[in-house]
Amino acid sequence: TDPRVVALTRDLNPAQREAVTAPPEHRLVLAGAGSGKTRVLTHRVAWLIAVEGVSPQSILAVTFTNKAANEMRGRIEQLINVPVRSMWVGTFHGIAHRMLRLHWKEARLPQNFQILDADDQQRLVKRVIKALDLDEDKYPAKALTGWINARKEEAERPEHIQDTGDFAMRQFVRVYTAYEEQCRRSGLVDFAELLLRAYELCRDNPDIQRHYRTRFRHVLVDEFQDTNKLQYDWLRVLAGDRGVLFAVGDDDQSVYSWRGARVENMLHLQRDFLGTEVVRLEQNYRSTGTILRAANGLIAKNSGRLGKNLWTDGGDGEAIQLYAAFNEYDEAEFVVNRIRDGVEGRRRYSDHAILYRTGAQSRVVEEILIRNRMPYRITGGLKFFERQEIKDALAFLRLLHIRDDDTSFERAVGTPPRGIGATTVEKLRLWAREQDISLWAAAKLGQQHLGRSANAVNQFMALIDAIAAEGKDLPLSQLTELVIARTGLRDHYRKEKGEQAESRLENLDELVSAARGFELLPLPQGDDQLPEMDPLTNFLAHAALEAGEQQAGPGEESVQLMTLHAAKGLEFPVVFLVGVENGLFPNMRSIEEGNIEEERRLCYVGITRAREQLYVSYAEVRRVHGVEQIGSPSQFLKEIPSETLQETRPRAQVLRPAFIARESGYGGGGYSRGGGGYGNSGGGRGGDEYPRGGYAGYDRQNAARTLLKESSIGPGGFSLGQRVKHAKFGEGTILSFDGDGDRARAEVKFKTAGNKWLLLSVANLQAL
Ligand code: ATP
Ligand code: MG
Numbered sequence: 001t002d003p004r005v006v007a008l009t010r011d012l013n014p015a016q017r018e019a020v021t022a023p024p025e026h027r028l029v030l031a032g033a034g035s036g037k038t039r040v041l042t043h044r045v046a047w048l049i050a051v052e053g054v055s056p057q058s059i060l061a062v063t064f065t066n067k068a069a070n071e072m073r074g075r076i077e078q079l080i081n082v083p084v085r086s087m088w089v090g091t092f093h094g095i096a097h098r099m100l101r102l103h104w105k106e107a108r109l110p111q112n113f114q115i116l117d118a119d120d121q122q123r124l125v126k127r128v129i130k131a132l133d134l135d136e137d138k139y140p141a142k143a144l145t146g147w148i149n150a151r152k153e154e155a156e157r158p159e160h161i162q163d164t165g166d167f168a169m170r171q172f173v174r175v176y177t178a179y180e181e182q183c184r185r186s187g188l189v190d191f192a193e194l195l196l197r198a199y200e201l202c203r204d205n206p207d208i209q210r211h212y213r214t215r216f217r218h219v220l221v222d223e224f225q226d227t228n229k230l231q232y233d234w235l236r237v238l239a240g241d242r243g244v245l246f247a248v249g250d251d252d253q254s255v256y257s258w259r260g261a262r263v264e265n266m267l268h269l270q271r272d273f274l275g276t277e278v279v280r281l282e283q284n285y286r287s288t289g290t291i292l293r294a295a296n297g298l299i300a301k302n303s304g305r306l307g308k309n310l311w312t313d314g315g316d317g318e319a320i321q322l323y324a325a326f327n328e329y330d331e332a333e334f335v336v337n338r339i340r341d342g343v344e345g346r347r348r349y350s351d352h353a354i355l356y357r358t359g360a361q362s363r364v365v366e367e368i369l370i371r372n373r374m375p376y377r378i379t380g381g382l383k384f385f386e387r388q389e390i391k392d393a394l395a396f397l398r399l400l401h402i403r404d405d406d407t408s409f410e411r412a413v414g415t416p417p418r419g420i421g422a423t424t425v426e427k428l429r430l431w432a433r434e435q436d437i438s439l440w441a442a443a444k445l446g447q448q449h450l451g452r453s454a455n456a457v458n459q460f461m462a463l464i465d466a467i468a469a470e471g472k473d474l475p476l477s478q479l480t481e482l483v484i485a486r487t488g489l490r491d492h493y494r495k496e497k498g499e500q501a502e503s504r505l506e507n508l509d510e511l512v513s514a515a516r517g518f519e520l521l522p523l524p525q526g527d528d529q530l531p532e533m534d535p536l537t538n539f540l541a542h543a544a545l546e547a548g549e550q551q552a553g554p555g556e557e558s559v560q561l562m563t564l565h566a567a568k569g570l571e572f573p574v575v576f577l578v579g580v581e582n583g584l585f586p587n588m589r590s591i592e593e594g595n596i597e598e599e600r601r602l603c604y605v606g607i608t609r610a611r612e613q614l615y616v617s618y619a620e621v622r623r624v625h626g627v628e629q630i631g632s633p634s635q636f637l638k639e640i641p642s643e644t645l646q647e648t649r650p651r652a653q654v655l656r657p658a659f660i661a662r663e664s665g666y667g668g669g670g671y672s673r674g675g676g677g678y679g680n681s682g683g684g685r686g687g688d689e690y691p692r693g694g695y696a697g698y699d700r701q702n703a704a705r706t707l708l709k710e711s712s713i714g715p716g717g718f719s720l721g722q723r724v725k726h727a728k729f730g731e732g733t734i735l736s737f738d739g740d741g742d743r744a745r746a747e748v749k750f751k752t753a754g755n756k757w758l759l760l761s762v763a764n765l766q767a768l
Helices: 003-009 014-020 037-050 066-080 092-102 118-131 141-153 167-186 191-204 206-215 229-239 265-272 289-299 328-344 359-371 388-401 406-414 422-435 439-445 451-471 476-486 489-495 498-519 535-545 588-592 597-607 635-639 657-666 695-711
Strands: 027-031 059-062 088-090 114-116 188-190 218-221 244-249 277-281 320-327 352-356 376-378 559-563 572-577 610-624 627-630 645-648 723-726 730-738 745-750 754-759
Touching: 003 014, 003 037, 003 066, 014 037, 014 277, 027 037, 027 265, 037 059, 037 066, 037 218, 037 244, 059 092, 066 088, 088 092, 092 191, 092 229, 092 535, 114 118, 114 191, 114 535, 118 141, 118 167, 118 188, 118 406, 118 422, 141 167, 141 191, 141 229, 167 188, 167 406, 188 191, 191 206, 191 229, 206 229, 218 229, 229 244, 229 265, 244 265, 289 320, 289 597, 289 610, 289 635, 320 328, 328 352, 328 359, 328 572, 328 610, 352 359, 359 376, 359 559, 388 406, 388 451, 388 476, 388 489, 388 498, 388 535, 406 422, 406 439, 406 451, 422 439, 422 451, 439 451, 451 476, 476 489, 476 498, 476 535, 489 498, 498 535, 572 597, 597 635, 627 730, 627 745, 627 754, 723 745
Parallel strands: 027 244, 027 277, 059 088, 059 218, 114 188, 218 244, 320 610, 320 645, 352 559, 352 572, 376 559, 572 610
Antiparallel strands: 610 627, 723 730, 730 745, 745 754
């Protein structure tokens, strides 16, 4: 037999092999987590090129992240030993962006259009709402931004929205219209717009449509369950009658319905892509039997599934460890201790992933990791390119490019402060709106509106022009350096004190290094690259599109942190699923809306990321939005077959002397538990309140909690979670204890008065 065939099918089971080697007809591979869908997709591309003789040019492959795209390309080249540079592989956004760069004229965009990230988009919408004199309480920017994006995902422009006479809806449409106008004038394209523009381009321009339909004979899509309507329609337009679709997905892992994803797209395939055959894969190659049993048991509680089960012929492995933490710090300590054990054994840091429901949960985990000097990396979440100082520098860079970019103008004009006040900017804005011109133009032409700030504004504009002239022929990294130095950004952050400022300075340096990477890119050539893109535009587009994905360099050794959403498609030997509490996971909103199936799918995604060992934990007390809340274990924990779970209470570990001794290191770590937020909320310290000692007492207190937890009865005969009444603060619940004898105190969460630390000897609490 043909050695190429052997090489490409050797590592596949019969069902996988059938999918990979199928004749060129539409296929849907519908299969559970870890069953090899992504592997099949990759092998399918290699097969098409190496065996079917399809040109890499004729292939369009859509992946879930940019990182996955790079990995796929690398893997394919490895499999068939030929470069596949001319193949289009990327995310929906990345591919749309590429098309718009190639066909900016036809898409009616300026050649140097810039991408507006989510944060800037919301700011711009907010400004539009203000400009239209709408009440921001009734028309909040966040809601309107979400609404506009949802319209775009339905391919609805303002003129498509039917006027039902509803007053509020009319205002929505006004905002949408004005926002579009602003974007047009500033040469900005938001994320949803990238997709919509590219879709319209392919739908409405016959030449372009013909071009791509002739070109893309094979369209392959990973994570198909998370495509939205617009993406689906775009695929249809691109494939036309002759393109062959190969989609892989798992309805049980559909976790983006809140962003418009439609799992029904899987059902529509057979209607819209005639003859689509469904292939199922059920053997899992990723996880141990125990982990799979847990995942299967949990997801079985969902209704309306397309139905599939996973099995493995590997061993059962170890039980899933369940840890009930006292609070989020204890939880993070638990995780860190387990990682330390792992690394002292045969594991590497990068074998461990910590997954959480919301990005905010990473903060405490990071704090404990830093304190224990463990290297870590966050994927997604707080993105490098979204940091304040980075956005400041980028605003200047963008302004150098497009002076009419109002969003960047507003940011740059005020950072660092240069004596141009909010009133001046407001006046400028009003006048610009009246004249229907950009802020830059307004500042140039409307000097009479600037009053005493005229000088400062002129200096600002002269500075931008000067940097532009000076930097014209500089390589990108030097231009970036020039911007950081000449605008005063570096000095500005140097004056700031503390660790934060230091890390900001480091980040600015890092930006210069990042820019250097874009000088080294090969020059664009042929229609497969991104033509007409200078390094700066390329760099800014990258900043917007690939911001959240950090690519670990070779030999990079760090613990992986990410949200469950960002973990989709990935796998790790050891996974920690933290914060598995009702209200957090499943989150409050889904509980209130009686819709927790998507949360359950997310939990299924989390469990199935683990290859060998899974740890699940929840905290009995957790601060959420600055308020301590008593957590109860997530209902998902009850739905996971109990024989797969094993409770772990590493009491000895928590109480070991080293742990307690470490307390001295808790000093100025930047996180302040004393003072304002924590215990004495509201500031009014009643006579019997015990002022919290700040951060230093944390571990001791925690150790005390450990002890108390074993007995569960605290000083004065009170117990954790007990409901009590206080003469002044009213009813509350005991969260924790500290100290003993006369110094014994309890932390009580009062219904109205917030959290208080009370000396039990004087507080005179009544049990309820
Ligand atoms: P997810 O639903 O999480 O995206 P998936 O279905 O895409 O998962 P893959 O990531 O492709 O699954 O594969 C899971 C793991 O199983 C990978 O480590 C992959 O290399 C391995 N694998 C898949 N098929 C085989 C096989 N036939 N033999 C050996 N290992 C396999
Ligand atoms: Mg996959």
